[in-house]
Amino acid sequence: MQVQVFEDYDTLSRYAADIFLEQIKKKSDSVLGLATGGTPEGFYRHLITSYKDQKLDFSRLRTFNLDEYYPIKREHPQSYWTFMHDHLFAYVNIPTSNIHLPNGETTNVDAECNRYEEEIGANGGVDIQILGIGENGHIGFNEPGASFDSRTRMVELTKNTIQANSRYFDSVEDVPRHAITMGIASIMQSKKIVILAAGVKKAEAVAKAIQGEITEAMPASILQKHPDVIFLLDKEAASLLNHN
Numbered sequence: 001m002q003v004q005v006f007e008d009y010d011t012l013s014r015y016a017a018d019i020f021l022e023q024i025k026k027k028s029d030s031v032l033g034l035a036t037g038g039t040p041e042g043f044y045r046h047l048i049t050s051y052k053d054q055k056l057d058f059s060r061l062r063t064f065n066l067d068e069y070y071p072i073k074r075e076h077p078q079s080y081w082t083f084m085h086d087h088l089f090a091y092v093n094i095p096t097s098n099i100h101l102p103n104g105e106t107t108n109v110d111a112e113c114n115r116y117e118e119e120i121g122a123n124g125g126v127d128i129q130i131l132g133i134g135e136n137g138h139i140g141f142n143e144p145g146a147s148f149d150s151r152t153r154m155v156e157l158t159k160n161t162i163q164a165n166s167r168y169f170d171s172v173e174d175v176p177r178h179a180i181t182m183g184i185a186s187i188m189q190s191k192k193i194v195i196l197a198a199g200v201k202k203a204e205a206v207a208k209a210i211q212g213e214i215t216e217a218m219p220a221s222i223l224q225k226h227p228d229v230i231f232l233l234d235k236e237a238a239s240l241l242n243h244n
């Protein structure tokens with residue numbers, strides 16, 4: 001596992017985008033695993049800049065997002081589908097048919113989850129995955145206690161996550177109580193993982209994920225077992241790491 005600490009959020013975001021650029025240079029039809037949340041916004045801005053500077057071509061790339069609220073309409077302002085369009089897809093030349101997110105409108109959740117897993121497999125698996133981390137150590141929407149063997153499925157959000165994500169909604173009551181998320185085992189199958197964390201609110205989860213016990217109580221701790229993972233942190237998120 002590699003860990004890199006950056007002076008500021010923008011440098012961290014640019015570094016993450018550069019890792020993706022390298023991957024795409026090697027394989028122009030890479031399968032990108034994408035994430036939502038405030039943390040990757042800077043990363044997406046840098047990808048858009050690289051596209052505008054003609055350093056990046058999205059026409060052959062395929063993307064799979066980690067998760068989507070459930071139930072939620074695709075066009076809902078806080079759906080992850082809307083987030084991805086507003087922060088990336090609307091600005092680059094990715095064909096709509098190459099974009100994949102779990103369907104938050106499905107009436108058959110199990111079939112949707114199976115379909116999503118199968119589609120990732122049919123595309124050859126994720127080459128490179130961007131991840132954020134929840135304040136409680138969740139990855140995707142795999143909350144503490146989620147099985148390390150879990151695959152794409154519907155999950156219930158914890159109070160902590162509903163509270164943390166309520167900043168994007170009019171009120172805490174408006175936050176969906178469920179989500180469809182790639183499982184921990186699905187995430188671990190990605191060939192390369194780049195995980196971002198910024199701000200002091202993430203410091204405890206980051207320290208436990210990197211230096212703590214590998215336990216289902218701290219979902220991100222499983223990343224210690226991944227053969228190719230890099231943590232990109234700002235100073236605040238790194239502030240509780242033990243340097244001995």
Ligand SMILES: N[C@@H]1[C@@H](O)[C@H](O)[C@@H](COP(=O)(O)O)O[C@@H]1O
Pocket residue numbers: 035036037038039040066067131132133134135139140141161165
């Ligand atoms: N499902 C997402 C996660 O993928 C994300 O990592 C987390 C942290 O978000 P933020 O980066 O806004 O702190 O929030 C959500 O719950």
